[in-house]
Amino acid sequence: MGLDKTMTQEKTIDFGFKTVPESEKAGHVREVFDSVASKYDLMNDAMSMGIHRVWKNMAMAKINPQPGEIIVDVAGGTGDLARRFITRAEKVRMRRGGEPAKAFVSDINAEMLLAGIDPRKDAGMDMTRVCGDAQCLPFPDNFADVITISFGIRNVTDRDAALRDFRRVLKPGGRFYCLEFTTPPTEWLRKFYDMYSFAVIPPMGGVLTGDRDSYQYLVESIRKFPKQEKFAGMLKSAGFGRINYQDYSGGICALHWGWKV
Numbered sequence: 001m002g003l004d005k006t007m008t009q010e011k012t013i014d015f016g017f018k019t020v021p022e023s024e025k026a027g028h029v030r031e032v033f034d035s036v037a038s039k040y041d042l043m044n045d046a047m048s049m050g051i052h053r054v055w056k057n058m059a060m061a062k063i064n065p066q067p068g069e070i071i072v073d074v075a076g077g078t079g080d081l082a083r084r085f086i087t088r089a090e091k092v093r094m095r096r097g098g099e100p101a102k103a104f105v106s107d108i109n110a111e112m113l114l115a116g117i118d119p120r121k122d123a124g125m126d127m128t129r130v131c132g133d134a135q136c137l138p139f140p141d142n143f144a145d146v147i148t149i150s151f152g153i154r155n156v157t158d159r160d161a162a163l164r165d166f167r168r169v170l171k172p173g174g175r176f177y178c179l180e181f182t183t184p185p186t187e188w189l190r191k192f193y194d195m196y197s198f199a200v201i202p203p204m205g206g207v208l209t210g211d212r213d214s215y216q217y218l219v220e221s222i223r224k225f226p227k228q229e230k231f232a233g234m235l236k237s238a239g240f241g242r243i244n245y246q247d248y249s250g251g252i253c254a255l256h257w258g259w260k261v
Contacts, residue, residue, distance in 0.1 A: 077107050
């Protein structure tokens with residue numbers, strides 16, 4: 001007696017506008033970031049029209065790092081968000097005293113972690129790089145004061161599992177922040193950004209890095225990511241409280257946050 005096809009068929013998931021078996025998405029994403037690792041900041045410049053650095057600074061002002069806090073920056077690759085956290089916490093420490101902040105940069109892609117090593121930028125910072133899966137972080141329960149992920153959650157296969165694990169790793173009262181490209185609520189801005197994204201970014205990626213296909217996937221992955229209210233609902237389902245979000249640049253990007261309460 002043969003098995004029912006519906007019982008044996010593997011679940012599928014989006015990979016850009018394509019559909020792939022769930023078990024294969026992580027490998028496809030790894031190939032993309034292996035390809036663009038050395039040009040990651042250039043990639044974000046192309047995808048954000050150069051303002052991703054402003055968004056990260058705005059997010060860090062909201063995060064409000066404090067002396068002695070531990071941050072885990074998931075999909076942290078180049079370490080730029082972790083460095084911002086330590087730098088801001090140090091400015092507070094110089095005024096108020098306390099222990100230096102610590103950062104753990106976690107990324108499933110070793111090439112991204114290697115590309116992010118910069119002895120000059122890392123000098124004097126307590127920053128550790130760890131190869132780890134966002135869906136099962138290599139940290140104990142109640143470990144971090146803050147968990148962040150910037151422009152990485154849309155590449156995670158099981159986002160619900162990742163959000164639950166983020167909450168597990170946070171200390172009681174800890175806070176989670178997610179910075180991600182989203183869907184602008186205004187129709188004219190959506191049309192403009194769609195035109196820019198599909199007509200400009202993949203060809204630009206091809207010229208700058210020789211890899212048009214990876215940029216095509218990254219553009220498509222933004223369109224498949226849940227809209228702001230839906231993603232806020234995912235945070236609630238994962239057990240977070242005090243959930244909210246703020247649109248940046250008319251909703252091209254959004255910062256979501258929630259607390260472990």
